[in-house]
Amino acid sequence: xxxxxxxxxxxxxxxxxxxxxxxxxxxxKAQGKDVVNFAAGEPDFDTPDTIKQAAVxxxxxxxxxxxxxxxxxxxxxxxxxxxxxxxxxDYKPSQVAVSCGAKHSLFSIIQVLVDEGEEVIIPxxxxxxxxxxxxxxxxxxxxxxxxxxxxxxxxxxxxxKNISEKTKILILNSPSNPTGMLYTKEELAPLAEICVxxxxxxxxxxxxxxxxxxxxxxxSIASLGKDIYDLTITVNGIxxxxxxxxxxxxxxxxxxxxxxYIKKLQDHSTSCPSSISQHAALQALKEPxxxxxxxxxxxxxxxxxxxxxxxxxxxxxxxxxxxxxxLFADFSKLGESFAIxxxxxxxxxxxxxxxxxxxxxxxxxxSFATSAExxxxxxxxxxxxxxxxx
Numbered sequence: 001x002x003x004x005x006x007x008x009x010x011x012x013x014x015x016x017x018x019x020x021x022x023x024x025x026x027x028x029k030a031q032g033k034d035v036v037n038f039a040a041g042e043p044d045f046d047t048p049d050t051i052k053q054a055a056v057x058x059x060x061x062x063x064x065x066x067x068x069x070x071x072x073x074x075x076x077x078x079x080x081x082x083x084x085x086x087x088x089x090d091y092k093p094s095q096v097a098v099s100c101g102a103k104h105s106l107f108s109i110i111q112v113l114v115d116e117g118e119e120v121i122i123p124x125x126x127x128x129x130x131x132x133x134x135x136x137x138x139x140x141x142x143x144x145x146x147x148x149x150x151x152x153x154x155x156x157x158x159x160x161k162n163i164s165e166k167t168k169i170l171i172l173n174s175p176s177n178p179t180g181m182l183y184t185k186e187e188l189a190p191l192a193e194i195c196v197x198x199x200x201x202x203x204x205x206x207x208x209x210x211x212x213x214x215x216x217x218x219x220s221i222a223s224l225g226k227d228i229y230d231l232t233i234t235v236n237g238i239x240x241x242x243x244x245x246x247x248x249x250x251x252x253x254x255x256x257x258x259x260x261y262i263k264k265l266q267d268h269s270t271s272c273p274s275s276i277s278q279h280a281a282l283q284a285l286k287e288p289x290x291x292x293x294x295x296x297x298x299x300x301x302x303x304x305x306x307x308x309x310x311x312x313x314x315x316x317x318x319x320x321x322x323x324x325x326x327l328f329a330d331f332s333k334l335g336e337s338f339a340i341x342x343x344x345x346x347x348x349x350x351x352x353x354x355x356x357x358x359x360x361x362x363x364x365x366x367s368f369a370t371s372a373e374x375x376x377x378x379x380x381x382x383x384x385x386x387x388x389x390x
Contacts, residue, residue, distance in 0.1 A: 017357030036378035054283035071098025102237035102250030114139035124359030156190035180321020210241035309379035332362030
């Protein structure tokens with residue numbers, strides 16, 4: 001029998017560390033263990049009933065067929081309205097593509113824009129999938145390390161030092177997964193200026209936009225002027241703000257030319273996102289802002305609970321997250337993070353994500369998308385584990 005030959009790009013792709021830990025947590029839970037899950041990358045709240053009802057009505061009305069590959073017109077029009085009202089961005093429906101989740105949008109953009117040998121600047125810590133998507137496109141990731149001194153944010157100086165003649169794209173994620181850091185308008189402006197000067201595209205991943213805690217002001221980099229608007233592809237979705245991760249609807253907006261190529265890619269890959277989910281997404285984007293704020297306020301309370309508990313463990317430090325629902329904590333005084341994560345889940349039944357997958361060895365990502373009681377229980381167990389290392 002002829003030996004199996006696998007595409008070299010796919011062979012080079014690393015598995016997801018977040019999914020691996022989550023799988024281990026599920027395995028232990030199935031064995032009857034009392035697992036505290038700090039690995040979750042999704043809100044623990046249910047999808048609002050009004051959104052679920054919109055999906056039921058769509059099914060009852062026979063809205064179960066194919067839609068255009070980049071989404072039904074009514075949904076794209078609602079997304080245009082959202083961008084205008086929330087972000088001060090003027091797009092036309094022809095500049096919007098709906099996808100099977102924000103991850104799918106990111107994948108499609110990278111496949112369309114990145115060619116063999118071109119470089120994508122990715123500030124670290126980064127979301128685990130960015131470099132792997134670039135690999136699949138045949139590009140090269142230029143990882144730019146940031147640290148606590150810059151609040152894990154890319155600076156103009158760092159950006160300029162890492163631009164080469166091969167640089168095609170900068171990926172920005174604000175608020176960030178895994179750090180929870182939020183870029184201000186003042187921090188984005190010099191980055192935009194450099195990208196305009198060098199003709200660098202920006203993929204602005206704004207999926208956690210609605211979950212920010214210390215300000216009501218959110219700035220999309222594309223709103224800072226026409227030149228940067230023309231170079232930016234803005235990515236968002238319904239998963240985090242409306243607790244709809246399993247519905248798999250994301251979207252992006254950019255130039256008509258780029259969106260046209262994304263349409264071609266989706267024509268020949270996914271055909272279209274789920275029609276039923278699109279109707280639910282349409283309702284989600286019409287929901288009162290108060291519902292999102294209720295969830296955000298609960299996350300803010302949980303942020304205080306988890307940071308206050310961690311404050312009692314001197315071996316662990318962190319920078320207060322400004323958005324999303326993650327605490328990115330420095331465990332480097334305790335050893336190698338993969339080994340630590342394995343010991344903590346196997347001995348204490350607490351699931352945390354090691355920082356290596358985010359380009360930040362020595363750190364851990366702890367999601368506070370779980371109840372206050374479980375947060376306290378989980379940190380108590382981690383504290384016990386730390387005490388046993390002395």
